[in-house]
Amino acid sequence: MSLFKSVKIINSGKAILLSRKYGASIRYHSTWLRDNALDYKTRDKNNGQRLISVSDIPVNTYIKSAFLDKKGQNLTLNFLPNEKKVQYSTRWLEYHAYDKKQNKSKVWLHPNLKIWTKNSLKRIPTISYQSAKSNKKSFINWLKSLHYYGFAKMTKCEKKSGTVIKIAKLFGYVRETNYGKWFNVKSKTNAANLAYTNLALKAHTDNPYRNPIPTIQILHCLKSSAKGGESKVVDGFKAAMQLKKRNKKYFNLLSKYCSRFEFKGKKDVHLKSRFPMISLSPDGELIAVHFNNRSIAPIVDVPYRHMADYYKAYRRFSSIIDDPKLAVSFKLNPGDCFIVDNTRVLHARTSYKGTGSRWLQGCYADKDGLLSTILTKALHKRKNI
Ligand code: NM2
Ligand code: OGA
Ligand code: ZN
Numbered sequence: 336m337s338l339f340k341s342v343k344i345i346n347s348g349k350a351i352l353l354s355r356k357y358g359a360s361i362r363y364h365s366t367w368l369r370d371n372a373l374d375y376k377t378r379d380k381n382n383g384q385r386l387i388s389v390s391d392i393p394v395n396t397y398i399k400s401a402f403l404d405k406k407g408q409n410l411t412l413n414f415l416p417n418e419k420k421v422q423y424s425t426r427w428l429e430y431h432a433y434d435k436k437q438n439k440s441k442v443w444l445h446p447n448l449k450i451w452t453k454n455s456l457k458r459i460p461t462i463s464y465q466s467a468k469s470n471k472k473s474f475i476n477w478l479k480s481l482h483y484y485g486f487a488k489m490t491k492c493e494k495k496s497g498t499v500i501k502i503a504k505l506f507g508y509v510r511e512t513n514y515g516k517w518f519n520v521k522s523k524t525n526a527a528n529l530a531y532t533n534l535a536l537k538a539h540t541d542n543p544y545r546n547p548i549p550t551i552q553i554l555h556c557l558k559s560s561a562k563g564g565e566s567k568v569v570d571g572f573k574a575a576m577q578l579k580k581r582n583k584k585y586f587n588l589l590s591k592y593c594s595r596f597e598f599k600g601k602k603d604v605h606l607k608s609r610f611p612m613i614s615l616s617p618d619g620e621l622i623a624v625h626f627n628n629r630s631i632a633p634i635v636d637v638p639y640r641h642m643a644d645y646y647k648a649y650r651r652f653s654s655i656i657d658d659p660k661l662a663v664s665f666k667l668n669p670g671d672c673f674i675v676d677n678t679r680v681l682h683a684r685t686s687y688k689g690t691g692s693r694w695l696q697g698c699y700a701d702k703d704g705l706l707s708t709i710l711t712k713a714l715h716k717r718k719n720i
Pocket of ligand 2: 520530536554564566587646682683684695697
């Protein structure tokens with residue numbers, strides 16, 4: 336049953352107003368509607384891509400007539416001056432409504448995301464490698480949890496070198512970097528990166544010194560008999576929202592000004608970037624946290640008059656990130672791996688002793704592949720949406 340009861344042309348045909356049976360009416364502009372027609376002359380039959388460009392739509396496009404069928408399921412519009420008749424399903428229109436109350440609070444999170452602390456995360460989303468491969472439903476649910484929580488574990492993976500690549504390929508594509516398609520995280524002498532020592536690593540996001548950053552990281556455990564080397568993850572979005580609540584001025588400083596990040600390899604590698612530690616989209620969506628004490632370069636984009644406060648804000652954010660109330664801790668056993676959304680969830684490890692008996696392999700991948708897999712494998716796909 337449709338929720339729409341009538342349509343009215345408004346603003347001399349420059350828009351329409353659809354009235355719902357219950358609730359507020361919604362408006363759509365003529366140019367928006369013309370641009371989003373779903374007929375085969377506007378969108379390719381095979382791939383659904385748009386065949387027209389905005390310049391093909393006359394500036395003075397208006398709606399001459401509008402007709403809503405009895406059941407309120409289909410809306411037919413006639414456009415002028417370029418004569419064009421287009422039919423829309425009202426379900427499609429409803430799904431793509433833009434005439435709605437905007438987020439009141441200026442900083443907002445994607446509504447699907449679930450932010451967490453040590454206490455609120457009831458259980459770590461976990462799947463075995465075997466069920467990821469054979470049980471489609473559990474696999475999709477697990478991928479969704481990875482997206483919503485920014486973190487998940489996989490157990491009972493093979494304990495063979497290179498398995499981390501197989502894991503990445505279950506849902507996406509490996510991002511090759513200067514560290515290779517995958518890398519060994521082991522204690523070495525003359526380590527090219529502090530990750531390749533037995534030192535503790537404070538909670539961080541990986542590779543903030545590259546733009547674009549890798550948006551997914553996988554760490555797979557092959558050996559873990561060394562003493563120590565426990566893992567910890569922290570929801571960076573939770574930390575950012577706590578900072579906002581406790582000190583809005585600090586939050587504003589870290590989201591307004593860019594920090595700098597840098598990494599110099601032994602040879603042939605020199606990566607530099609600038610990102611705010613807390614990144615917001617222009618309309619206030621919290622989109623990323625970039626945080627890595629080992630890779631912050633001299634910060635030069637904060638005016639002198641704000642630098643002292645900027646450091647106070649950085650210090651405060653760092654202490655929220657280190658708060659044990661936020662961290663979920665665990666120890667990886669051989670065959671276990673964990674995956675993080677590297678735009679959001681920070682990871683850490685405690686120091687460990689001895690060499691050789693702790694061996695992880697890591698690789699990077701990206702969220703676009705993960706999100707695409709979720710959408711295409713979803714059990715109840717919405718047609719045309
Ligand atoms: N490794 C493990 O972002 C970082 O520098 C963390 C990355 C070397 C690929 C370590
Ligand atoms: C890394 C890292 C954590 C660990 O390699 O990026 O953070 O547990 N390693 O060794
Ligand atoms: Zn790391």
